[in-house]
Amino acid sequence: MEKKDFKRIHLIAIGGSVMHNLALALHDKGLKVTGSDDEIYEPAKGRLAAAGLLPAQEGWFPEKLDTSIDAVILGMHARPDNPELLRAQELNLPVYSFPEFIYEQSRDKQRVVIGGSHGKTSITSIIMHVLRHTNRKFDYAVGAQLEGFDRMVKLSDDAPVIIIEGDEYLSDPVKRVPKFHLYHHHIGVISGISWDHINVFPDPDTYREQFRIFAEMTPKAGSLIYNQNDEQVLLVSVPRNPADISYIGYGVHEHSIRNGKTILHTKKEGDVEIPLFGEHNLSNISAAKEVCKKIGVKAHDFYEALKSFKGAARRLEQIGESAQATIFRDFAHAPSKVKATTEAVKRQYPQRKLVAVLELHTFSSLNKKFLPQYAGALHKADEAIVYFNPKTVEHKRMEMLTENELKQAFQNPDLKVYTDSAELQEHLVHHNWQNANLLLMSSGTYNNMNLETLTKAVL
Incomplete structure (x- = not known):
């Protein structure tokens, strides 16, 4: 058609x-x-x-x-x-949801859909950066504003391929189908599965089932690229018809860390220094590389482009740096993302103290039933802080959280809990930042806390 x-x-x-x-x-x-x-x-x-x-x-x-x-x-x-x-x-x-319309507009293109509870924005943005670097024509639909792209959507008549960030959240208020089921991918990616969106998927099995459906939608002669180090992903990505479909597993890219810099080890290109860091990002690089290979990008061009990729906005984004301290901002809010991001910063700067501040802002993260999923998520931080705004809890008509419940859920008796962003800012401003890093994780704004003022005070 x-x-x-x-x-x-x-x-x-x-x-x-x-x-x-x-x-x-x-x-x-x-x-x-x-x-x-x-x-x-x-x-x-x-x-x-x-x-x-x-x-x-x-x-x-x-x-x-x-x-x-x-x-x-x-x-x-x-x-x-x-x-x-x-x-x-x-x-x-004719009434379309966003994903149905994107599909309608890309029927004659090769559709690459990046799915997963975490990492999908980063993988999508690496692919887009590489394609732009190699002067390839492509369309795209992503869920975040990416550096160097003035839109989150591009639809043209002549691009042969479209790169789509495939969100598992619902497509529209009427059909209530996960978005990534509606794009009909030729090349699909599953980066990781970690229960989220408790308001829509009440238990981990229902949530995981959406990814199984996505995997099984891979067409004949299509490809499914999956994270072979994720147990949940392996449960849904088992090759069912390997004669018809190309199943490609990937893991963390070979690398080492020297003086706070990440060096990729490659067979033909030798050592490649990149600005990104963290095992989750090194896994995202492997996923992006497999996609790029499938759509005809040579390894040399991929690594060349990667040298200038600074990362997606609010994905381990460096918002300030001095000789003694670095401040990172990250969109992480789901338990698996919080854990991976905290571990990444500590591993990159093992000699520095790490202060990690997490804002609980989403429906899932403020839900008492879901909170135990955060057990151990901040263990790698030397000082772990959780902030939430009581007004957000009231607005979402949820049960108020207590400091004790949060300490139990995170399994961290030393956890500091703040419900007033001015008090939190005061604490951070007067902290000793000699040989210490600050990691701010939130999908919100810490009740409009002024990050510029905080950055100046820390540095």
Whole structure:
């Protein structure tokens, strides 16, 4: 089937991080784009306004929809009873979720989908960096703003391949199917499986099942690239039809650490020094290398490109450095990510004291049933700190956490717990940062704590 030719598109919940990027990408292609949302924040607001796509007022306006619209794209933030969605259904307009629409736009391309509980943004961004470095034409859809790319989505008519970060979270409020089931990959990656999204997948088995379905969707002559060091991944990636499908296992890239620098050991290229570090990143590099090999990138070009890859934003991102201390910021919030990130910084700088600060911000991380998953996650830190905002707990209508419960869950009697970001900042500012590193892990903002002020004080 050929991809459909769309001229006019309406986005319900246009203000979402990936939705507004899709709107901009479609606008770049010359399509007529409209949209609505009941709340639009920066940076989406400014970026939509600059392109002339910002709705005149916030809210839902069913009268915006008529039969001249070729497609309606439904964002996850909308509700099933959204007035614009009901109007679209009444008019029999084609309604797509974000992943369904990306698939529709890439039917004639080779689709590479990177799945996994952790590492998928990093693997995707390494591949994109390499392809750009080698002047390859490609489209993409990622879940984070990547350095050097001004959009999170790019859709063109001539790129032969599309690189997609395949999130396992739900596609839209109506169908409620994991996003990565809807892209129909030719090359699939599973980087790791570690139970997350307790609000959607109530137990580890239900969660893991979504990855088994993804693995089994690999088509004839397709490839499944999987992390062979992850026990959960091995449970779903067992080669079922090896005659038809290429199963490729990968592990941590051979390397050593010299004076705080990571050196990759390669057969033909010799030793390659790279800015990235941490075993999870060295595993991500191996996954990206296997994908690049499959789509025709030579090993020499891959390693050459890797030398200039600094990492995805907020993925072990260095936000400040002095002779005595370094400050890292990371998006880590799920237990496996927190553990891997903490271990990576300690292993890279074994002589320095490590202060690790984790903000509990997501539905899963604030859920008392889920908390025991964090057992041992901060063990490698010399000083472990957990912060959460009681207002966030109230807003999510969850049971309030106590200091004792957190110490038990993390299995760390020395854990420091803060519920006031000003007090936390005060503690960090007056800390002794001689020969010490600070690691800030959060998918939130520590209640808008000023990181610039904190960085200056630490360094």
